[in-house]
Amino acid sequence: MNTPAPPTPPASSAPVRLLIVDDDPLVRAGLTLMLGGGQGIDIVGEGADGSEVEELVERLRPDVVLMDIRMPVMDGLTATERLRRRPDAPEVVVLTTFHADEQVLRAIRAGAAGFVLKDTPPARIVDSVRRVAAGDPVLSPAVTRQLMARAAGGGGHGDRADRTERARRRFGQLAEREQDVAVAVGRGGSNAEIAASLYLSVATVKTHVSRILAKLELNNRVQIALLVHDAGLLDTDDEGGSHLG
Numbered sequence: 261m262n263t264p265a266p267p268t269p270p271a272s273s274a275p276v277r278l279l280i281v282d283d284d285p286l287v288r289a290g291l292t293l294m295l296g297g298g299q300g301i302d303i304v305g306e307g308a309d310g311s312e313v314e315e316l317v318e319r320l321r322p323d324v325v326l327m328d329i330r331m332p333v334m335d336g337l338t339a340t341e342r343l344r345r346r347p348d349a350p351e352v353v354v355l356t357t358f359h360a361d362e363q364v365l366r367a368i369r370a371g372a373a374g375f376v377l378k379d380t381p382p383a384r385i386v387d388s389v390r391r392v393a394a395g396d397p398v399l400s401p402a403v404t405r406q407l408m409a410r411a412a413g414g415g416g417h418g419d420r421a422d423r424t425e426r427a428r429r430r431f432g433q434l435a436e437r438e439q440d441v442a443v444a445v446g447r448g449g450s451n452a453e454i455a456a457s458l459y460l461s462v463a464t465v466k467t468h469v470s471r472i473l474a475k476l477e478l479n480n481r482v483q484i485a486l487l488v489h490d491a492g493l494l495d496t497d498d499e500g501g502s503h504l505g
Contacts, residue, residue: 310339344371446488
C-alpha cells in the first residue's frame with residue numbers, strides 16, 4: 261500500500277510576506293533560518309532598527325512585521341505606533357523576552373496583533389505569523405489575562421475609574437449581539453468557540469468582530485479584549501450580565 265502524500269496548501273493560497281526587524285544580526289539570521297523554510301512564509305526582508313521600518317514596509321509590502329521591542333535608535337514600540345497609523349499598515353507581532361512586560365501591553369494598545377517570545381519553538385512562530393495574517397489572535401487566554409492584570413494594576417484608583425467609565429461608554433455603542441461577541445473575545449475565545457457558545461455561525465462571528473473593530477476604531481481582537489477588560493466586563497461568569505444600558 262502506498263503511503264498518502266502530505267496535504268499541500270491550495271495553489272491560490274499566497275505565502276505570508278514577512279519582514280523581520282531586530283537589531284541583533286544573529287537573531288535575524290536565526291529567525292530567517294528557522295522561518296524561511298516554514299510552509300506558507302516568504303521572508304521579504306530584514307531591518308536592524310525601528311527607524312527603518314516605514315521605508316522597508318513601503319518598499320517591500322509585507323503582510324506581517326515581526327518586531328523586536330528593544331532597539332537602539334528607534335525602539336519597536338515607537339515603530340509599531342508609527343506603522344499602525346498608516347492606512348495600509350501590515351500586522352505587527354512583537355518579539356520579546358518578557359512574558360507580561362508592560363511594554364508588550366503598550367505595543368498591543370498601539371495596534372500590535374500579539375507577541376511571541378524569542379525562545380518560542382519555530383513551528384509556533386510560523387503558526388503565529390500565519391494566524392495574524394489571517395486575522396486571528398495570537399495571544400493565549402492565559403497570556404491575555406496576564407496582560408489584563410498588568411493593565412489593571414497601572415495608575416491610581418482615579419485613573420482606573422476614568423478608564424472604566426470611558427471603556428463603558430465606548431462599549432455601549434455596540435448592539436447587544438456585538439456586546440456578546442466582544443465579551444467572548446475578551447475571554448480569549450476563537451471564532452469557532454464563540455460561534456458555538458453563542459449559537460452563531462463562524463461567518464456571523466467574523467462579521468460581528470469586523471463591525472466591532474470598525475465602530476470602535478480598534479485595530480485587532482486584542483484591543484477588543486483590552487476594552488472589555490477596562491469596562492469591567494470580565495469579572496462575572498454570568499454571560500447575560502455583560503450588557504450595558
